[in-house]
Amino acid sequence: MDNPTKMTEGMRINKTGMATAAHADAMREVPGMTERVKIPGAGLDRGVTDARAAYLKETHALGTVPPPTSVKGAAKAALEMLKGNKAIALVDRMAERLAFERTGVRFYGALLEKLDVGSGFDGGPSRDDLLEIRDEELAHAKMLKESLEQLGADPTAVTPSADLAGIEAQGLGSVFADARTTVGQCLHALLVAELADHENWTLLRKLADEMGQEDLAARFQKAEQEEQRHLEQVRAWAKAYARAEAGLG
Amino acid sequence: MSLELFKEKGVPLDQQRFTWRDLVREPISKLDNDAFSRVRIILMNGIEAESNRFLHALARMNGPLRTEAARVRRVDQHQQTLVNWLNPPDQSPLETTIGFEQVAIEVTASIAQSEPDPYLAQVYRYGLLEDFDHMYRYAALMDRMEGKDANSLLQCYTDILPGRPTSVEHRAPEDDLRRPYDRRSADPLTKLNALTIMAGENQTHDFYMTIGPMYSDPIARQLYAEIASIEEQHVTQYESLLDPEQTWLENWLLHEATEVYNYYSCAQFEDDKRIRSIWERFCDYELGQLHFVMDLFQRIEDRDPREILPERLPEPIQYKSQRDFVRNVLEKEVGYRAKGTEIGDLDESEATRAYREHMNSEGSPSEMVSDGYIWTPGTELLRAAG
Numbered sequence: 001m002d003n004p005t006k007m008t009e010g011m012r013i014n015k016t017g018m019a020t021a022a023h024a025d026a027m028r029e030v031p032g033m034t035e036r037v038k039i040p041g042a043g044l045d046r047g048v049t050d051a052r053a054a055y056l057k058e059t060h061a062l063g064t065v066p067p068p069t070s071v072k073g074a075a076k077a078a079l080e081m082l083k084g085n086k087a088i089a090l091v092d093r094m095a096e097r098l099a100f101e102r103t104g105v106r107f108y109g110a111l112l113e114k115l116d117v118g119s120g121f122d123g124g125p126s127r128d129d130l131l132e133i134r135d136e137e138l139a140h141a142k143m144l145k146e147s148l149e150q151l152g153a154d155p156t157a158v159t160p161s162a163d164l165a166g167i168e169a170q171g172l173g174s175v176f177a178d179a180r181t182t183v184g185q186c187l188h189a190l191l192v193a194e195l196a197d198h199e200n201w202t203l204l205r206k207l208a209d210e211m212g213q214e215d216l217a218a219r220f221q222k223a224e225q226e227e228q229r230h231l232e233q234v235r236a237w238a239k240a241y242a243r244a245e246a247g248l249g
Numbered sequence: 250m251s252l253e254l255f256k257e258k259g260v261p262l263d264q265q266r267f268t269w270r271d272l273v274r275e276p277i278s279k280l281d282n283d284a285f286s287r288v289r290i291i292l293m294n295g296i297e298a299e300s301n302r303f304l305h306a307l308a309r310m311n312g313p314l315r316t317e318a319a320r321v322r323r324v325d326q327h328q329q330t331l332v333n334w335l336n337p338p339d340q341s342p343l344e345t346t347i348g349f350e351q352v353a354i355e356v357t358a359s360i361a362q363s364e365p366d367p368y369l370a371q372v373y374r375y376g377l378l379e380d381f382d383h384m385y386r387y388a389a390l391m392d393r394m395e396g397k398d399a400n401s402l403l404q405c406y407t408d409i410l411p412g413r414p415t416s417v418e419h420r421a422p423e424d425d426l427r428r429p430y431d432r433r434s435a436d437p438l439t440k441l442n443a444l445t446i447m448a449g450e451n452q453t454h455d456f457y458m459t460i461g462p463m464y465s466d467p468i469a470r471q472l473y474a475e476i477a478s479i480e481e482q483h484v485t486q487y488e489s490l491l492d493p494e495q496t497w498l499e500n501w502l503l504h505e506a507t508e509v510y511n512y513y514s515c516a517q518f519e520d521d522k523r524i525r526s527i528w529e530r531f532c533d534y535e536l537g538q539l540h541f542v543m544d545l546f547q548r549i550e551d552r553d554p555r556e557i558l559p560e561r562l563p564e565p566i567q568y569k570s571q572r573d574f575v576r577n578v579l580e581k582e583v584g585y586r587a588k589g590t591e592i593g594d595l596d597e598s599e600a601t602r603a604y605r606e607h608m609n610s611e612g613s614p615s616e617m618v619s620d621g622y623i624w625t626p627g628t629e630l631l632r633a634a635g
Contacts, residue, residue, distance in 0.1 A: 051270075054270075055275075058275065059275045060275065060278070061278075062278065062279075062280065062339065063278045063279065063280025063281045064280065064281055099396075099397075102396030102397070102628055102630055102631075103395055103396040103397070104396070105396055105630055106393065106394060106395060106396040138630060141630060141631060142631060145627060145631050155627050155631075156398060156400070156401070156626045156627045157401075158279075158280055158401045159280075160280065163279065163280060163339055164339075166339075166341075166395075166397065167339050167341075169395070170341060173394070173395060173465075174464075174465040175465070177394065177464070177465040177466035177469070178465035178466075179465075179466075179467045
């Protein structure tokens, strides 16, 4: 190429790797330059580890879970069984699920927008597929809201686990919202979301079971089963996309 | 009894020191700290950023003062770091944006009520309703893009409702310039207020300009482009309130006094003991810097700082919900517009109309993002569930 830094008209070239970089040879000289440039000495690893350890030891928790406050009727009996930290733990995880499901609804909304402009593929999701999953995620969110209220908990509160779920979802959300990503490209992020979704419903259902919360466990089991179906669907789409990209079948 | 500016000497400049460990403290908890702690942190970052900005400008235009400016600026730099790094890492850029607008609403509302000059108070009320609307648009974005509830940051202190629509806030530059206060006759509180609000808006502008392109959603990017443009308008507006005849040193003295005033205000209301100790420490630092500049003012301009500064600080900024005041202003003044230096129920200039029409000619992100949006606890998705 006459000018390797110039983007070829109409053709985009990935410039991140060394194999095609114009100055790769010069760059390869760098590791051998330790005589010319003073490299920080050994022991720095311990230094940064110790510095981090100081913060890890001194810092307080992310935040607290507001305990259930207003409990009525049948919920009172249920709450009685949740002594000690059990109520807090359950509320925290239910809030995480609620946060995740709400965000999930928005993820599927973004995918629908992409599908509607034609970025779908053979073997991929149809509009009805995405709508069905989105509506089920919303139903899960509503169920969790009602369940939290029945336990006397505040469904608008952001618990530590809900907060962490929000941080985790930020990366996924960036993928869905990017106008440059296709439905197929979003499937990796969707798989991460649905794997976490299903796994955490299973965990929550088992927790409710062990805590003797039969009614809750039954609701969570329904959600878990629906999430199982979502996961299987997303796996199939991801497989179809990967095969289509590779020109197989 | 408030702080006596001439009696309290604070900490001498050469004793204002830090270490990296000192600068990077445990941040506040997004979940457990009061929203007003976040408001104070955000505002004080802005106050320090303004000091940095001002002292750089001063240095460029005043060779003999370069060393003194650099010394004070270095301390302000580190104060800014310590304060801003109290923001927690689990607070996303959009969540921080909600915090920024809460600052704009609650602090501007407090200042609009304490401002002795009726014209400036009107300017603050005018800007207030615009920032109030920005909050509504960002809250809609957060709900619809992420499925999150902005009220978890606001903690019910601040309403989420439309204000003066962002789409009509776009004005020709000449309609953003207001009448400056007269440095000879203005109440000292007028000067402190103007610097405070200008600092807040300037950092908001800078923040939105920085994070806007970090969003992948093109409509989120458009919304930030739109609101960042308004924030530039707001900086222009509030900056125009300052008397341009004030000397550099007069300005510097007022900047230091504004910093003392703001740290003092923060300390009066801070309920987190750990954070309050930071406000108190930095109030003492700013007093030390104030006395350093008082000395320069006397030696170089041969003037008494008492010409400019009050003996005592005014009543602090009120860090509490200003909901009733905001609702009242919303009801009465949401239809107000600006033309030239005037604000009220008036017709806008042709230049403003033409500018706005052109800017909005391919769609309005603030309108698109919040179409039909009604804030609901736990997000609009759960409205049907009751």
